Amino acid sequence: MNYETGLILSIILLPSVIALLLVMIRRIIGPYAGWIAGITAGLNLLATLALLPLLRQGIEPHIALNWLPQAGIQFILHLDWLTFPFLFTEALVTVFALIYALGYHHPDERTPFFYALLLIFGVGMAGTTLAGSVFLFYVFWELMLVASCVLILAWGEGPNNGSVALQYFLFTHLGSLLVLVALINLYDAAGSDSFVALRSGISLAPAAVTTITALFLIGFGVKMAVFPLHIWLPDAHSVAPMPVTIMLAAAMLSMGVYGILRFPMSIFSPSQIAMFALPMMVAGLVSQVYGALMAIAEQDIKRIIAYSSVSQMGYILFGLGTLTYEGIAGATLHVIYHGVVKALLFMCMGLVIRATNKRQISELGGLMNKIPLTAACCAVGVLAIAGVPMLAIFNSEWMIYSGGFHTTYPGLAVAMVLGSLLTVAYALRLFMEIFWGDYTSDGNLIPVSAAMRLPTVVLAGLTLLAGLFPSPVFAWIDQELTLILGGLW
Amino acid sequence: MGMSLIAVGSYLPKPLHSWAVVGTAGIVMCCLLISFSFTGNQIIISPEWWPNSGVLYLKFDFWGMAPAFWTTASGLIFYLLNLKERPSRTYVHDGLFLFVLTSANLAFLAGNFLLRYAALEFAALGIAVIQLLEMGKQNSKRLYLGLRLGDAGLLVAIILLNTTGAPLEISKALSLAMSLPEVTLTWIAAGFLLAVWVKMGIWPLVFWQNAAADNPSLMNKAWFLATVMPNLGIYLLYRTAPLIAQFETVQRLVSLTSAASAVIALLFAWGTKNLKDSVWWLFAYQGSITVFAAVHRLDALVWGSILVACLLRFIFFGNWTPRFRLANTERLASIAGGVILGGYSLITIWAIQQQGERKLDFWVAEASLALLVLWLVNQWEKAPKQEKQGLMESPIHRHKWQRWGIPVVALLLFAIMPLLFTPLHANELIAGSSSFTKLSLISFPIISPAFWGLLLSVWVIKKLRWLEKIAIFSLTNRYAWRAGAQLSPKKIYNATEIFLFKEGVDQAAQTVSKISRQLYEILERTTFETGSQYLVKGALSFSTLLYRILERTTFEAGLQYLVKGALSFSTLLRRMHTGRLRVNLLWVAVTMVAVLVMMLARTGG
Numbered sequence A: 001m002n003y004e005t006g007l008i009l010s011i012i013l014l015p016s017v018i019a020l021l022l023v024m025i026r027r028i029i030g031p032y033a034g035w036i037a038g039i040t041a042g043l044n045l046l047a048t049l050a051l052l053p054l055l056r057q058g059i060e061p062h063i064a065l066n067w068l069p070q071a072g073i074q075f076i077l078h079l080d081w082l083t084f085p086f087l088f089t090e091a092l093v094t095v096f097a098l099i100y101a102l103g104y105h106h107p108d109e110r111t112p113f114f115y116a117l118l119l120i121f122g123v124g125m126a127g128t129t130l131a132g133s134v135f136l137f138y139v140f141w142e143l144m145l146v147a148s149c150v151l152i153l154a155w156g157e158g159p160n161n162g163s164v165a166l167q168y169f170l171f172t173h174l175g176s177l178l179v180l181v182a183l184i185n186l187y188d189a190a191g192s193d194s195f196v197a198l199r200s201g202i203s204l205a206p207a208a209v210t211t212i213t214a215l216f217l218i219g220f221g222v223k224m225a226v227f228p229l230h231i232w233l234p235d236a237h238s239v240a241p242m243p244v245t246i247m248l249a250a251a252m253l254s255m256g257v258y259g260i261l262r263f264p265m266s267i268f269s270p271s272q273i274a275m276f277a278l279p280m281m282v283a284g285l286v287s288q289v290y291g292a293l294m295a296i297a298e299q300d301i302k303r304i305i306a307y308s309s310v311s312q313m314g315y316i317l318f319g320l321g322t323l324t325y326e327g328i329a330g331a332t333l334h335v336i337y338h339g340v341v342k343a344l345l346f347m348c349m350g351l352v353i354r355a356t357n358k359r360q361i362s363e364l365g366g367l368m369n370k371i372p373l374t375a376a377c378c379a380v381g382v383l384a385i386a387g388v389p390m391l392a393i394f395n396s397e398w399m400i401y402s403g404g405f406h407t408t409y410p411g412l413a414v415a416m417v418l419g420s421l422l423t424v425a426y427a428l429r430l431f432m433e434i435f436w437g438d439y440t441s442d443g444n445l446i447p448v449s450a451a452m453r454l455p456t457v458v459l460a461g462l463t464l465l466a467g468l469f470p471s472p473v474f475a476w477i478d479q480e481l482t483l484i485l486g487g488l489w
Numbered sequence B: 001m002g003m004s005l006i007a008v009g010s011y012l013p014k015p016l017h018s019w020a021v022v023g024t025a026g027i028v029m030c031c032l033l034i035s036f037s038f039t040g041n042q043i044i045i046s047p048e049w050w051p052n053s054g055v056l057y058l059k060f061d062f063w064g065m066a067p068a069f070w071t072t073a074s075g076l077i078f079y080l081l082n083l084k085e086r087p088s089r090t091y092v093h094d095g096l097f098l099f100v101l102t103s104a105n106l107a108f109l110a111g112n113f114l115l116r117y118a119a120l121e122f123a124a125l126g127i128a129v130i131q132l133l134e135m136g137k138q139n140s141k142r143l144y145l146g147l148r149l150g151d152a153g154l155l156v157a158i159i160l161l162n163t164t165g166a167p168l169e170i171s172k173a174l175s176l177a178m179s180l181p182e183v184t185l186t187w188i189a190a191g192f193l194l195a196v197w198v199k200m201g202i203w204p205l206v207f208w209q210n211a212a213a214d215n216p217s218l219m220n221k222a223w224f225l226a227t228v229m230p231n232l233g234i235y236l237l238y239r240t241a242p243l244i245a246q247f248e249t250v251q252r253l254v255s256l257t258s259a260a261s262a263v264i265a266l267l268f269a270w271g272t273k274n275l276k277d278s279v280w281w282l283f284a285y286q287g288s289i290t291v292f293a294a295v296h297r298l299d300a301l302v303w304g305s306i307l308v309a310c311l312l313r314f315i316f317f318g319n320w321t322p323r324f325r326l327a328n329t330e331r332l333a334s335i336a337g338g339v340i341l342g343g344y345s346l347i348t349i350w351a352i353q354q355q356g357e358r359k360l361d362f363w364v365a366e367a368s369l370a371l372l373v374l375w376l377v378n379q380w381e382k383a384p385k386q387e388k389q390g391l392m393e394s395p396i397h398r399h400k401w402q403r404w405g406i407p408v409v410a411l412l413l414f415a416i417m418p419l420l421f422t423p424l425h426a427n428e429l430i431a432g433s434s435s436f437t438k439l440s441l442i443s444f445p446i447i448s449p450a451f452w453g454l455l456l457s458v459w460v461i462k463k464l465r466w467l468e469k470i471a472i473f474s475l476t477n478r479y480a481w482r483a484g485a486q487l488s489p490k491k492i493y494n495a496t497e498i499f500l501f502k503e504g505v506d507q508a509a510q511t512v513s514k515i516s517r518q519l520y521e522i523l524e525r526t527t528f529e530t531g532s533q534y535l536v537k538g539a540l541s542f543s544t545l546l547y548r549i550l551e552r553t554t555f556e557a558g559l560q561y562l563v564k565g566a567l568s569f570s571t572l573l574r575r576m577h578t579g580r581l582r583v584n585l586l587w588v589a590v591t592m593v594a595v596l597v598m599m600l601a602r603t604g605g
Helices: A003-024 A026-056 A083-104 A111-130 A134-155 A161-190 A195-199 A206-224 A232-239 A242-262 A270-297 A301-321 A325-356 A372-385 A393-405 A410-435 A450-468 A471-485 B002-011 B014-038 B062-081 B090-109 B113-135 B137-163 B170-177 B182-199 B207-214 B218-244 B248-271 B275-295 B299-318 B330-353 B360-382 B385-389 B400-420 B423-437 B439-447 B449-471 B475-484 B489-577 B581-604
Strands: A062-068 A073-078 B042-046 B056-059
Touching: A003 A026, A003 A062, A003 A073, A003 A111, A026 A083, A026 A111, A062 A134, A073 A111, A073 A134, A083 A111, A083 A242, A083 A325, A083 A450, A083 A471, A111 A134, A111 A242, A134 A161, A134 A242, A161 A195, A161 A206, A161 A232, A161 B489, A206 A242, A206 A270, A206 A301, A232 A242, A232 A301, A242 A301, A242 A325, A270 A301, A270 A410, A270 B489, A301 A325, A301 A393, A301 A410, A325 A372, A325 A393, A325 A450, A325 A471, A372 A393, A372 A410, A372 A450, A393 A410, A393 A450, A393 B137, A410 B137, B014 B062, B014 B090, B056 B090, B056 B113, B062 B090, B062 B218, B062 B299, B090 B113, B090 B218, B113 B137, B113 B170, B113 B218, B137 B170, B137 B182, B137 B207, B137 B218, B170 B218, B182 B218, B182 B248, B182 B275, B218 B248, B218 B275, B218 B299, B248 B275, B248 B360, B275 B299, B275 B330, B275 B360, B299 B330, B330 B360
Parallel strands: none
Antiparallel strands: A062 A073, B042 B056
């Protein structure tokens, strides 16, 4: 055990231990559960950032233990440049979600369980990205699902949280089963479940490659919530408590992207998966347009942002489908930027809902002068998602479109650019209907906790920073793509 | 300064806002004037925004600085004219004015496509926020979406250009683009054209400006909507015209489309009852003629169109302010502006005629010029006699300097000051303008077939009614008429002056007016506006219906049935396997036998 392996182990173990302690000695530390969870997540983020200099030096922390040696199954944790952007996004979003939860969640006797499950949810996502073996990947993949499902079931808002949690579990588990079948086939072909063995080249018939890739794309597509595999998302996002929604939308959806990059795109060569390029691009375009149309039609402000996630995942899928450097770089960048902006938007909606006790957009209006700080932060988020330059998402969209124009289907890229006008339409609608016009509600607004406002403001600032100074993040992505594209590509 | 005004303006006294704005705009103008001496230099803003994005820099280029100067000067003039009519939240408006001004000047001076795109986006955003403050949500959304449509075209063109290997540095990219294959260059040109078409408010992409027609604020209409974006569009057209005109097919198509849109814009100008609405169609006409000039590579005229645009806006909108009217009525000012516009169109069409054979697009452009003349005549006929006589008298002006001050300043700013800095470019301007002194320019409208063809055809339509009148004359009257129709100077004068010019042209003008009004009602109001309303309603209804069908009915209901089915099946199985040991053992035995049989069949087979 050395410094770097200690860091990656701490990212998994520390939140797990703290979660266990929160449950076991909740009577003692229960009142401070939120603070403890927040500090733990903060330490996790620091540990993640501490790994960056090591990666820059060319050190890739690695832990490998024999788990079931008879079956060739190992316990491997590994950090590389493909892992880092997703790990960082997850750690960042978890910290802000937990700080937000301090103001959002009303303390009761179940509070320690709430924060423990949030930490476990974070462990699931971190473990998914750090896992270096197929078996361990799937364990953490399911851990994400179980933790988030329990959170929706126990703390979901509204009368239908039970059925929504069941629907969420069934649908995403179905996707997970497809992924499992594909993983088992890979394991069977490689004779080992380590990613290194898989990347070193496995021999599979073309039909098997096609089947496995299709299984991965559909399975991970469920997690990404692209059309038509998105049906679990609107209800889950709208019923879940806001901190869970933030983690679902901003971090968990990106796990699907990670899966596509880690498995079919890292293991197979471009020629092997070239037949999926056009379907992925078309699916991305359809998802972009469909999600935006639904966001325009929707009345619940949480569901509007939820459908926005479907649309934004369409951009990412399109970028991945181009199978070009620019497209994949743009897709990965979009994961990070989308995580930040989506968390910001959900936080703003949470502030609006908490202040007004309303969720229907038709009942809102004229809040600009009442909650100016929220309005300003929401304006930043809305403009970012509309693709205004100097605000994060513009950079990744540029790269995605550029990737599209590098393919033999430039018309699809043109359609994506024109489809982005629908994004502008629902973004404008969201902001103007909530914050503009006359304030017609009766009574005063409910004061909102500083713990909810602080992460919102910080995320708005991060959005601006990420847009103005994108070079550091670009450098990460460049390293990641060298990992993917420098091998078989 | 703009952002500071928005942030802290509410804490500052009101007069300070105006001084801050005027001072800032004045300093910008002075800096631009001084910068004329440093033509060719660059200011680097950022070495590289992201990898391979190129250096973001400002280029001191005369052809970019002059439009920036004129745009700033226009803004300052309209700001001063609008001082007494400003809305209540002045500091926000003032801040936004400076914000849009900065963005526009950045766009004029940017040497990198990425920087130019970002600047254009910020300008559009600032204008949209102004609309939101003054006109409400709907107008603001319509405007911003319209401008984003143009920017989508620009983005496609830039990225496609970059994809072909050209850098994002504008000059290098455009010169490398000339060697691209036709298909690729057509896509790029189409993207740039879409941006130009929207920004200049050319029919039919003029919808984003239509909402502004109701705006009471002079500054909003005159500068934000009518000057900034169109000037930016003209400058973009000036820089990208070589790409558009590279291939003959594209050139012919764009030429014909721009000429046709010029005709349609003028017909709509006729059709609108309110003069203040019709000027927007005159701007659309100017835009069409500018594109027509660009596609025929009249670069000097395209660039000069920015000056014409600023002058026109000043004449049209400046006269709507009660305090500083040049003439008693907007109508006479509009005629003056129309004459300038007609002169510009005449020179453009004549210059194109010099290039070679006339084709269909050329005839259509000539017809548009004829329509403009008819419109001017129509406006003159509508103006009451007293207005024409008291053309330059205004009872509002207390002192003569108030009447003449603004025009003189405008003349100084628009014409003289930049000319002082043109010695470096005098050769280019002289070479471009030398052919204008040729006599053929003067004789062009006299011999132009399409020009007279349109006038005469309209006149002939009206003349048919006069034939009816003649037919009812009695034979006696006819003899008397023939006896009286002796060819004498007086009779010839009466015939031409009254019969042809006065009554004939007047009737022709009224006929065209009626036709175009009906066309306007059908196309714009009924078809486009209603159509776009139905399109928006249809898209919303479709989204809602799709949502209900797919999300609620199909997916949710389908999933519910699936879950119910699974639960029912499991309940059934539970009933079948419940309680009784013998029944359960029987099921186990049957299952084991079935598995054994399958295994034996597989191995034995």
